[in-house]
Amino acid sequence: MSIIPFNHTMAAHCESGTVTAQLNFHGLKITEPLVFGISSGLFFAYMKPPMMDFPMFVTRSMPGQILGKFSRRTGVKFKKKTYKDSKEAENDLNALLDQNIPVSVQTDLFFMDYFPAWFRVHINVHYINIIGREGDKYFVSDSYFPEIAEIKRDTLMKARFAGGAMAPKGLMFYPIHIPENIDVKSVIKKGIKATTFDMLKIPLPFLGVKGIRRFADRITDWPDYARDNQQLADKILRIFILLEEQGTGGGGFRFVYASFLQESAKVLNNPRLNDLSREMLEIGDKWRELALAASKVSRSGDITKDKLAGLGTLIREKADIEEVFFKKLRKEISNHK
Amino acid sequence: MQYFSRDEVRLKVKDLIIRTLNFKNTKPEDILDNVSLFSGENNIKIDSVDSLELVMEIQREFKVKINTQNLAWTIINTVDNITEFVMKEHIKEEA
Numbered sequence: 001m002s003i004i005p006f007n008h009t010m011a012a013h014c015e016s017g018t019v020t021a022q023l024n025f026h027g028l029k030i031t032e033p034l035v036f037g038i039s040s041g042l043f044f045a046y047m048k049p050p051m052m053d054f055p056m057f058v059t060r061s062m063p064g065q066i067l068g069k070f071s072r073r074t075g076v077k078f079k080k081k082t083y084k085d086s087k088e089a090e091n092d093l094n095a096l097l098d099q100n101i102p103v104s105v106q107t108d109l110f111f112m113d114y115f116p117a118w119f120r121v122h123i124n125v126h127y128i129n130i131i132g133r134e135g136d137k138y139f140v141s142d143s144y145f146p147e148i149a150e151i152k153r154d155t156l157m158k159a160r161f162a163g164g165a166m167a168p169k170g171l172m173f174y175p176i177h178i179p180e181n182i183d184v185k186s187v188i189k190k191g192i193k194a195t196t197f198d199m200l201k202i203p204l205p206f207l208g209v210k211g212i213r214r215f216a217d218r219i220t221d222w223p224d225y226a227r228d229n230q231q232l233a234d235k236i237l238r239i240f241i242l243l244e245e246q247g248t249g250g251g252g253f254r255f256v257y258a259s260f261l262q263e264s265a266k267v268l269n270n271p272r273l274n275d276l277s278r279e280m281l282e283i284g285d286k287w288r289e290l291a292l293a294a295s296k297v298s299r300s301g302d303i304t305k306d307k308l309a310g311l312g313t314l315i316r317e318k319a320d321i322e323e324v325f326f327k328k329l330r331k332e333i334s335n336h337k
Numbered sequence: 338m339q340y341f342s343r344d345e346v347r348l349k350v351k352d353l354i355i356r357t358l359n360f361k362n363t364k365p366e367d368i369l370d371n372v373s374l375f376s377g378e379n380n381i382k383i384d385s386v387d388s389l390e391l392v393m394e395i396q397r398e399f400k401v402k403i404n405t406q407n408l409a410w411t412i413i414n415t416v417d418n419i420t421e422f423v424m425k426e427h428i429k430e431e432a
Contacts, residue, residue: 012405146411240385240386240389244385244389249405250404250405250409255404255405256405258404259404281402281404284404285393285396288389288392288393292389292390295389
């Protein structure tokens, strides 16, 4: 049996958790909230792409951007590779593991059969660390699983080469260079500035706070997209799932961001960021209330326009409080010397 | 802050579960202390939506904060975990 000595920890979110664990393994002591905040992982978008039958929303940046932005801002370099040939992907993975190099890979979460069945849905952007192999199985450090897991070779290959939107294409990555001196203060400020820009200033009506408002305004249109009441109920339940279940750390990533601000307060020696961290915790609780309200509407079986308008009111409240919050945060970080 | 023994907290937790999730025909003694509430092996079964409702109610009732989802899932898993968490948080507060 060959398992690389790897400190397995659970994390709020798979991408930031996987990157953090890799960085820690390679000697950079950093926490998941710092990785998430420095890479400006918090976001909001509400859209109805033409190829999709239903509107969708996200509460974080695009998959892969945490890795990319963290790398750009800190100078940490990662080796990244996608594959057409699954055999080549497997050979490269094995060769790296044999050199005691843990490898991060993108997978379809559905194939992670160490999770209970109810948790396993097709999401093509689940990141895990592979930390060893033996015979036809691999050892996995998955930030959503409490202990080191095992996965069969064939299953892992299916997960790495699943088809569909955002297909993993065998993507693997691992750090190859960590600068000796990272100006943490500077990159924290860059990360915060980028998040406030994303939430307040992108001139598109479906992004940031404007996106939350669009979500609030348009949720009453959802029955027009649904083929029947059951589909509508399922889609409304997805509000709960996207905010609370799918690796957000709870409250649509707001709790992770609160932890980031708390750590930033210490690094920047700015107690005002501590106050803002506490405010963000309250905001996270409000997103949780929305998640719960959505699940109740979904389960009620009788989804009226009034109930959807009620959800719209709750969503609009989040837009209002986040607009105020991010303006305060922008001002605080702009004034910080 | 009012002091409660572990047994008292455990009973309050069970009452809260029954009340919050509306398990009408369940008595506190029916709920097993150290068996997962999610698994179907306890005398009641909850799902992830129920668990969020419990998180919010536990926060309100016991004046504690459960701010990470992984932690929430671990805590809500059994009555004993919830009880231990509440006891620990109150001890921290007292210190």
